[in-house]
Amino acid sequence: MEGMNDDLTALAARIDRTNELLTRMLAEVAKTPSTHAIFVDAGYLYAAAGRLVAGTEDRRAFDLDAEGLIEALIDRARTIFADSRLLRVYWYDGARRRIHTAEQQSIAELPDVKVRLGNLNANNQQKGVDSLIRTDLESLARHRAISDAALLGGDEDLVSAVEAAQGYGARVHLWGIEAPEGRNQAEPLLWEVDSQRTLDLDFFKPYVSRRTAPAYEPAGVQRPTREEVRFVGAQIAAKWLAARGRESLADLLPGHPYLPGSVDQDLLVEAEGILQYSLRGQADLRRVLRDGFWEHLQTQY
Numbered sequence: 001m002e003g004m005n006d007d008l009t010a011l012a013a014r015i016d017r018t019n020e021l022l023t024r025m026l027a028e029v030a031k032t033p034s035t036h037a038i039f040v041d042a043g044y045l046y047a048a049a050g051r052l053v054a055g056t057e058d059r060r061a062f063d064l065d066a067e068g069l070i071e072a073l074i075d076r077a078r079t080i081f082a083d084s085r086l087l088r089v090y091w092y093d094g095a096r097r098r099i100h101t102a103e104q105q106s107i108a109e110l111p112d113v114k115v116r117l118g119n120l121n122a123n124n125q126q127k128g129v130d131s132l133i134r135t136d137l138e139s140l141a142r143h144r145a146i147s148d149a150a151l152l153g154g155d156e157d158l159v160s161a162v163e164a165a166q167g168y169g170a171r172v173h174l175w176g177i178e179a180p181e182g183r184n185q186a187e188p189l190l191w192e193v194d195s196q197r198t199l200d201l202d203f204f205k206p207y208v209s210r211r212t213a214p215a216y217e218p219a220g221v222q223r224p225t226r227e228e229v230r231f232v233g234a235q236i237a238a239k240w241l242a243a244r245g246r247e248s249l250a251d252l253l254p255g256h257p258y259l260p261g262s263v264d265q266d267l268l269v270e271a272e273g274i275l276q277y278s279l280r281g282q283a284d285l286r287r288v289l290r291d292g293f294w295e296h297l298q299t300q301y
Contacts, residue, residue, distance in 0.1 A: 034084040034147040041153035042093035048177035053208035069207040089113045092129045097251045102266045134161035141170035154185035226288045233292025
């Protein structure tokens with residue numbers, strides 16, 4: 001009888017010890033803040049916000065203050081997830097041969113922002129972005145790095161990403177952009193998420209502005225010479241190389257004399273800023289600009 005009492009006493013002690021450990025563990029969990037991350041499908045963002053504010057989905061027709069918009073998204077998440085800390089913002093976009101454009105590079109340099117690039121095909125359609133979102137969502141949820149995910153997107157292909165994250169216990173909150181007409185998010189995606197929110201016109205107005213086409217020959221502005229434009233092309237190429245490194249040349253050279261669309265557009269915009277002169281409609285000067293760009297790159301290869 002005495003031996004049985006000793007066993008019961010030992011068992012009670014073990015139970016008390018287990019309860020004590022559980023209590024301490026729960027207390028630690030209670031003190032540990034939850035964590036959230038923001039996932040932005042830039043293709044959806046540009047198309048939907050451009051349509052809402054500027055009346056067009058063509059990125060070349062409007063400017064987006066990405067830094068200001070990202071800060072606004074972080075502030076909105078801070079309000080919604082009041083007792084949670086931000087892990088980071090994931091920004092998913094497409095680029096020719098996955099080479100960062102100047103704009104994507106500037107976004108990547110922002111604090112708490114990670115840029116992920118899929119490919120951009122000949123029709124300017126993103127490829128591989130949805131799989132990148134799924135990989136990150138699933139990995140972060142599996143490793144308990146996040147408890148909540150704010151997903152700004154609308155593609156039905158994101159359903160599998162949502163399911164993967166939810167399977168590991170994360171809650172996924174879908175953020176959408178107000179549509180002037182109809183709906184710009186797939187219904188199966190709306191059904192799958194844990195909550196839905198729509199960001200309206202007033203939210204995006206400060207960060208999206210339609211570009212105004214400058215006159216080809218502004219009054220009082222002298223047309224630059226071909227050599228001036230060629231020099232600017234070489235100058236931009238030098239800057240491009242410094243930012244991306246010589247190894248990035250291998251992706252560009254096979255396409256000579258053509259530049260990927262995104263690189264060509266960035267070259268044009270930056271050159272106009274340096275020259276303070278519009279090259280739109282100036283086919284001869286644009287060719288010289290590209291020649292200057294290529295000539296500098298080829299001297300470095």
